[in-house]
Amino acid sequence: MDVFSRGYEKFGFVRSAEGITYREWAPGADSAALVGDFNNWDPNADHMSKNDLGIWEIFLPNNADGSPPIPHGSRVKVRMGTPSGTKDSIPAWIKYSVQTPGDIPYNGIYYDPPEEEKYVFKHPQPKRPKSLRIYETHVGMSSPEPKINTYANFRDEVLPRIKRLGYNAVQIMAIQEHSYYGSFGYHVTNFFAPSSRFGSPEDLKSLIDRAHELGLVVLMDVVHSHASNNTLDGLNGFDGTDTHYFHGGSRGHHWMWDSRVFNYGNKEVIRFLLSNARWWLEEYKFDGFRFDGATSMMYTHHGLQVTFTGSYHEYFGFATDVDAVVYLMLVNDLIHGFYPEAVTIGEDVSGMPTFALPVQVGGVGFDYRLHMAVADKWIELLKGNDEAWEMGNIVHTLTNRRWLEKCVTYAESHDQALVGDKTIAFWLMDKICMISWL
CATH class of the missing domain: 2.60.40.10 (Immunoglobulins)
Incomplete structure (x- = not known):
């Protein structure tokens, strides 16, 4: 390995x-x-x-x-x-x-x-916090001014604010190079290249080193669930065939996201993706990842137009992409084996059993499951009247999780808070997060 x-x-x-x-x-x-x-x-x-x-x-x-x-x-x-x-x-x-x-x-x-031009890291990577408080951000959109922010601006202006606000981790979106800016970086073209629109690779390293100096864990929003369908600057049709890196035919084309779906059963694809994860940990000193779109990876229906009720046949059947699940087990085993302090968070909305349990006990291996239901619940509540709030339903949503799993509760906003393992009281106090979403 x-x-x-x-x-x-x-x-x-x-x-x-x-x-x-x-x-x-x-x-x-x-x-x-x-x-x-x-x-x-x-x-x-x-x-x-x-x-x-x-x-x-x-x-x-x-x-x-x-x-x-x-x-x-x-x-x-x-x-x-x-x-x-x-x-x-x-x-x-x-x-x-x-x-x-x-x-x-x-x-x-x-x-x-x-x-003499290569950036040399000066500060050690922080230890993994016992309880994560994650600030999710997009470097280019992290300024109130109508401009594309840079790695240097973010390092000097935003990181100190994140520290002052009491967070202990920062999760950065849109690091891998992407042609289409409107998708927030989720249609990746060049998997090993940091986005050039924010600065140079050395600038990104300087940002991460400064975060480490402040005691902040830096997580990368990594996209291994699909790839841009660009043929001139992406992997699509790289060698002139429909099946290079991806499944052929309809299975290899994500109908909702207009992108390509990796063939996780191919040895060279596995080498490419595992090496990609290790590259960002080794070269840039990231402290872990949030794996985007894990639900889409694990099922051939991508979790779309499907209702998950909790019945096991929904998770273990012909719609399960076993190769993709095995890949997630491999990448988690790789990361935790070589980098014990690294954090992995998987975005799964299906409730796949054992998703956030160690590989050694038969799990998929993530440290945390991203608890998307909380974000959906808050959107639902804030769109309606306060009188319609049902405390029992709210508590059920916050506590509905797999046994022994750790979860990260989520409030999506592109320059505000993502918080881990918190109660409803914290959510009600964190008004900035709610206002930002609205």
Whole structure:
């Protein structure tokens, strides 16, 4: 598991003392060549070779003066001949991508700054709090001014406020690069790249380090439940086939979210996603994750247009995506095995049994289940008259949870509070949270 979950040390761009190796899994492609600013986008300059496992590879030696063959910050893509024609794609394992003003698709960037420009973490990661009080936020929307905020602004202006308000954790949305801003970052195009619209990777590291200095745990809103259906800057149709990384046909297309559904039974997809989780923990020192859309992952019907009553046949039947459930067990086992202080929260509205119990006792392995029913209940209550509030119904909603599980109760707002394991009294006192939602 240790080697398997470090795919970023094998795939994508890997720098060595001798040069740069680039590898990509694209079994459906007939040909592949690395193109970019470094070779004037010449598709005949740097052809790649393919092995029996469908992995393409090329090694570029250092220049005569010892400098890397691809300069830091230069644009790169892989040009592939596929069954559906020739296409240029951003490398699947790209660590940074940017949108050139006026261009719709993003450009992959070879990101390997010199040592003196790399951010060095100065502060230790905090221990996991016994009781989480989480402040959920979106960096770009964290300012009252009509502008896109930056990692630096958030670090200097918002983090101190979060600390003053008494929170001990901050959960950040929209970290993974995404083309469509309107979906709050949930249609990911480049899974290993932090969103460039807020600043550089070094800026994000500085933000996280500052949070750690303040004693704040930093959780990432990670999206492994689906992917953008973009073909120019995303994974969709990467090697020219409908089944690369995803299920083919209707099963591989999320009808509600207009996105692609991963094939969690494919070894290389599992390697990609496990390595992705580890990358953010290793490289950026995140302290854990909130896994978005776990319900959508665990069922072929995605939990949509289905009423869960608690009967076990609703959870264990032909509609259950067993491969996806096993993946969630694997990623939780990976995270807790290598990073014992890390926190994992799963967003599940179905009530899947054992969802927030350890893998060692047969559970899916999350530390907390995100208790979405509380948010839905508050919306329902606040839309009606106060006289219609039923205390028994409210208490039932707050206490209706699986035995022995820890839950995070949720008040969705894009720059206000998400609170953990609190009572109705706390909710009634936290008026800011209620007003923000309205």
